[in-house]
Amino acid sequence: MSDWIEIGHINDIPRQGARVVNTPxxxxxxxxxxxxxxxALRDSCPHKGGSLSQGIVHGRRVTCPLHNWHIELTTGEAVAPDQGCAAVYPIRIDGGRISISLPLQINQAV
Amino acid sequence: MKEKLVLVGNGMAGVRTLEELLKIAPDMYDITVFGAEPYGNYNRIMLSPVLAGEKTINDIILNDRQWYAELNITLHTGKVIARIDRRQRKVMADDGTEAAYDRLLLATGSNPFIIPVPGCDLPGVIGFRDIRDVHTMLDTARSFKHAVVIGGGLLGLEAANGLKLQGMNVTVVHLTDTLMERQLDKVAGQLLQKSLEERGLHFLLATQTEAILGEDRVKGVRFKGGLEIASDLVVMAAGIRPNTLLAKQAGIHCERGIVVNDTLQTYDPRIYAVGECVQHRGQTYGLVAPLFEQAKVCANHLARYGIGRYEGSVTSTKLKVTGIELFSAGDFQGDETTENIVMKDASRGVYKKLVLKDNRIHGAVMYGDTVDGAWYFQLLRDGTDISDFRHTLMFGQAHLGDAGHGGKNAAAAMSDDMEVCGCNGVSKGDIVRAITSKGLFTLDDVRMHTKASASCGSCTGLVEQILASTVGDYSVSTKVRPLCKCTDHPHNHVRKAIHEQHLTSIRAVMDFLEWKSPDGCSSCRPALNYYCLATWPAEARDDPQSRFINERVHANIQKDGTYSVVPRMWGGVTTPNELRAIADVADKFRIPTVKVTGGQRIDLLGVKKEDLPAVWADLNNAGMVSGHAYGKSLRTVKTCVGSEWCRFGTQDSTGLGIRLEQKTWGSWMPHKFKMAVSGCPRNCAEATIKDFGVVCVDSGYELHVGGNGGVKVRATDLLCKVTTPGQVEEYCYAFIQLYREEAHYLERTAPWIERVGLSYVKEKVVEDAGTRLALAGRFRESQRHFQHDPWATEVEERRENYLPIKKLG
Structure with a gap:
């Protein structure tokens, strides 16, 4: 299966930071x-849709910039007691090049 | 093989210790629990609402049997431990069950004190301590009419109230002439008695019980002096005694309670004890907060972390007895060395007394209106010198200008659907439901689960009241709050270490202070970044990834993910050319909203992140720089037109404002910082609600500090009066620098000044010229490093960070 899409190099993303991939x-x-x-997470907080990529990254979590919800990067789940989930996408790195895999409907639209 | 931990006492303190232990060391022990009662762990404080018919037993269960099963905890209910064999390290229950231990935790709680009068062992004489007592009371109320409650303390009054609601005719007998004399002074006690009498309770005060009458069950009570009254039920609520029987039999040192050290260890190092059964530094405790704090420390030692000490608690009582608001803390009786401030309004049913000693709060009693209880208690615990605001102390912290909760200050009078937290739309019912369904006990718990009072905080007092009335008691311990969950150190320690140890990076601080998380969290990293920069401006390197998004991208994030951009307009003065440039930018980038701000600036709202560098470049080209409208930094200096135009103006307020802004812009602060200069006392620039405000007068300049126009309106305090613009600048820089060096991150000047006291600020900035000059000098030095336009830098160096890494489709 070659549904991996290369999106850039690891050096393009700051440590403890994030960048955005626009998709349709x-x-x-x-x-x-x-x-x-x-x-790779859908850039939308399960709370009020805040842009998670703009939050502070700490450990394996990110804090949403709008209302301080903490989201687990591994699962997309909000840290208790908050409840909600942001979709997680497969991601891999090869020689510094980053690829992500998108679900079918996004992939087809590409 | 795992070590064995045995808990004797399946109550709130013991089980809380297990919960804390399992959080930090889930696999360390095989755990066995013995409970004398036939239930899981339940919230003992909530027995009163069960008696009153407001709740059922199921409502107050904290840990059901499934909880124990899921965590592989062996639970023996209905078994009383009869003996501890310390040599062989095992405990034996009265039914012969044995359990071996490597560590033993005693949480045997307390017993009601049964007054040893004749007849005290008759059927129908009970305490008010457990579910069985409640069942007895409910059963009795169904078939009998008269009840006597001995003891007019908290527990007794709650029992009396419940029995009354169950239809009984209740008389409360109390030894002294004041109800709840351990929590209330005489006046408050009388107010309480009056409103309870209106609810139909009868009282016999200053009355001593002589005998309980009856043959096969209670028939009545006789008092000293010969009075006899009929009664079918006698509830002994004359106090509790730590239950030390088991420990004493095992030869463990006990006084009033089981004596423990600061790690909750008894004289036998394998045996720990927590809760109402212990005596720590001579004190015994019966409130939730101290017990839970003990639980936390004890769990830490059981997990062999070896840190954390329990150092005792100062407790306050904020209790709801049948819908009556009461609060007391500290020594509220006072003596010849104390003074009182008293407020009494009988028709509103409000009474407040503050006991002061050396200008510090020594104790407080409040009746009817307790919204400021938490504030007084904090002042008491912190030992704050109140002389700077003594004249308004009695009116509370929230006496004017509090927004967001509809002016309500008595939670008891609110209905369930009324909004408590106006920021997050949380009603009283939401909070009560969360507390009861999730078993919450602290303000932090409530904030986490409901968000009530978690934003602006103006409704904190109300939330605490609701917590107090729902949980049954509410108390806070003396513990200094750590900076965040990643450390045990409070802000002050961290700042001190950064200064004394010459720590210039977040990493260095975390390493030196042994941070508990690998790279901090979204609370501590911005604070540490600021502290390093403010302490070592020439050496510390800014870490953009530890800044909140607004400071990282130098614009203000909006709810839809776009940004707002505010160019600086010195002193609020602009030119046709600047306005043209702003209009052009708005057209070119199709900026949807252009708005004038409260700080006399123009806000461009709805700018896409990827457009930010280009927008800034255009504004830079027109000579404008970042307005820092997004940062914990100098925001704006608001001015009026002053002597240049105004017929009332006494000085050149516009010119002075522009100069102050040009000298102070770009400086990072603990929180946002606003200034204003008014040209005369009409104060059109509203300088007296700013962090630093100047009011020009004919003879010079009044300098005002610590104002705030937001959530909690606070008028400034007058710092001093000076005569020249040069002095205004110097005092301004010195004040800013003192704030920058000493305030906690995210602490505005208003709470900072309330914390350290205006006198302290005056001492540094006004009274000591040497200190003032040094502070102002350090500010100027710091500005050499920070007064650069961040927009220009970002456009030059980091433009690509604003673009998506990739566009698909």
Missing amino acids: QGDIGIFRTAEDELF
């Missing part, structure tokens, strides 16, 4: 932790 179905945030782990 909405933005996806690409997060880089202090340990250089990468995560």
Whole structure:
């Protein structure tokens, strides 16, 4: 299966930061932790749709810039007691190049 | 093999310790719990509402049997531990069940004190301590008429109220002449008695019980002096005693309670004790907050973390007895060394007394209106010198200008559908439901679960009242609040370490102070970034990833993810050319909204992130720089037209405002910082609700500090009066620098001044010229490093960060 789409280089994303991929179905945030782990999440907080990519990244979490919800980067789940989930996308890195895999309807639209 | 932990006492303190332990060391112990009662852990404080018919037993269960099963905890209910064998390290229950332990935790609670008068062992004489007592009372109320409650303390009055609501005719007998004399002074006690009498309770005060009458069950009570009254039920609520029987039999040192040290360890190092059964530094406790704090410390040691000490608690009582608001804390009786401030309004049913000693709050009693209880209690715990605001102390913290909760200050009078938190739309019913369904006990819990009072905080007093009345008691301990969950150090320690240890990076601070998380959180990183920059302006390097988004991208994020851009307009003065440039930018980038701000600036709202660098470049080209309308920094200096145009103007307020802004812009602060200069006392620039305000007068300049026009309106305090514009500048820089160096991150000048006291600020900025000059000098030095337009820098160096990494489709 070659549904992986290359989106850029790891050096394009600041440590403890994020960049955005625009897709026809909405933005996806690409997060880089202090340990250089990468995560791809729908760039929309389950609370009020805040742009998670603009939040502060700490550990494997990001804090939404609008109302301080904490979201797990690994699962997209809000940290309790808040409840909600942002979609997570497969992501991989090869020689510094980052690729993500999108669900069918987004992929087809590409 | 896992070690074995045995808990004796399946109540709130013991089970809370297990919960805390399982949070930090889930697999360390095989755990066995013995409880004398046939239930899981329940909220004992809520027995009163069960008796009153407002709740059922199921409502007050905190941990059901499933909870124990899921965590593989062996639970023995209905078994009383009869003996501890310390040599063989095992406990034995009265039915022969045995359990071996490596660590033993005693949480045996307390017993009601049964007054040893003749007849005290008759059927129908009970305490008010557990579910069985409540059942007895409810059963009795169904078939009998008269009840006597011995003891007019909190527990007794709650029992009396419940029995009355169950239809009984209730008489409360009390030894002294004041109800709840441990929590209330005489006046408040009388107010309480009056309103309880209106609810149909009868009182016999200053009355001593001599005997309980009856043959096979209670028939009546006889008092000293010969009075006899008929009664079918006697509830002994004359106090509780720590239950030390088991520990004493095992030879563990006990006085009034089981004696423990600051790690909650008894004299046998394998045996710990928490809760009402313990005596710590001579004190015993019966309120939730101290018990839970003990639980936390004890769990920490059981998990062998070896840090954390319990150092005792100052408690306050804020209790709801049958819909009556009461609060008391500290020594509220006073003596010859104290003074009182008293307010009494009988027709409103409000009474407040503050006991002061050396200008510090020593104790407080409030009846009818308790919204400021938490504030007084904080002042008491912190030992704050109140002389700076003594004249308004009695009117409370919230006496004027509080927005957001409809002017309500008595939670008891609110209906469930009334809004408590206006920021987050949380009603009283929402809060009560969250507290009861989720088992919340602290303000932080409530904030986390409901968001009530978690935004602006103006309704905190109300939320605390609701917590108090729903949970049953509410108390706070003395513990200094840590900066965030990642550390145990409070702000002051962190600032001190950064200064003394010459720490110039977030990493260095985290390493030196042994941060508990690998790279901090969204609370501590911005604080540490600021502290490093403010302390070491020449050396510390800014970390954009530790800044809130607005400061990272130098614009203000809006709800739809777009940004607002505010160019600086010195002193609120602009030119046709600047206005043209702004209009051109708005047209070119199709900016949907252009609005004038409260700080005399123009706000361009709805700018897309990727357009930000281009928008800034155009504004830069027209000579404008960032207005910092997004940052914890100097925001604006608002001015009036002053002597240049105004017929009342006494000085050149516009010119002075422009100069102040040009000298102070770009400086990062603990929080946002606003200034204003008014040309005369008519004060059109509203300088007296700013962080630093100047009011020009004919003879010079009044300098005002610590004002706020937001959530909690606070008029400034007068710092001093000076005579020249040069002095205004110097005092201004010195004040700003003191705030920058000493306030906690995210603390505005208003709460900072209330915390440290105006006298302290005056001492540094006004009275000591040397200190003032040094502060102003450090501010100027800091400005050499920070007074750069961030927009120009971003356009130059980081333009690509504003673009998507990739556009698909």
